[in-house]
Amino acid sequence: xxxxxxxxxxxxxxxxxxxxxxxxxxxxxxxxxxxxxxxxxxxxxxxxxxxxxxxxxxxxxxxxxxxxxxxxxxxxxxxxxxxxxxxxxxxxxxxxxxxxxxxxxxxxxxxxxxxxxxxxxxxxxxxxxxxxxxxxxxxxxxxxxxxxxxxxx
Numbered sequence: 267x268x269x270x271x272x273x274x275x276x277x278x279x280x281x282x283x284x285x286x287x288x289x290x291x292x293x294x295x296x297x298x299x300x301x302x303x304x305x306x307x308x309x310x311x312x313x314x315x316x317x318x319x320x321x322x323x324x325x326x327x328x329x330x331x332x333x334x335x336x337x338x339x340x341x342x343x344x345x346x347x348x349x350x351x352x353x354x355x356x357x358x359x360x361x362x363x364x365x366x367x368x369x370x371x372x373x374x375x376x377x378x379x380x381x382x383x384x385x386x387x388x389x390x391x392x393x394x395x396x397x398x399x400x401x402x403x404x405x406x407x408x409x410x411x412x413x414x415x416x417x418x419x
Contacts, residue, residue: 273416281394325367334365
């Protein structure tokens with residue numbers, strides 16, 4: 267059983283997605299994600315950029331990919347491979363520009379390895395991730411209805 271303090275549940279419009287967060291890989295990113303979840307930051311946020319065979323991205327309060335929480339994080343690049351189900355931080359060109367946006371890999375994307383901060387992996391509900399509407403931007407996008415940490419349930 268995954269550690270409830272490091273288990274993130276996303277209730278999405280396509281069904282539940284459970285993510286095992288990995289503070290051993292990216293302690294500062296996991297701590298920040300937990301803060302944001304506990305503040306309700308992700309509730310109602312859409313999957314704004316969803317590329318078939320690549321990834322589903324969320325975490326922008328504007329729903330455009332241009333916004334964040336306002337707190338940039340120093341990169342915590344690690345050796346975790348970007349494979350199906352891995353959850354990693356989105357960022358701009360600057361490696362230390364990750365904020366609140368993250369993505370879930372649909373398929374292997376190992377070309378991202380050691381260039382993006384991987385901080386978790388989907389442990390259940392990947393079939394629901396697969397159902398998320400595609401697009402750049404997505405028309406009538408799916409969203410995170412509610413995000414919670416299992417320990418708080």
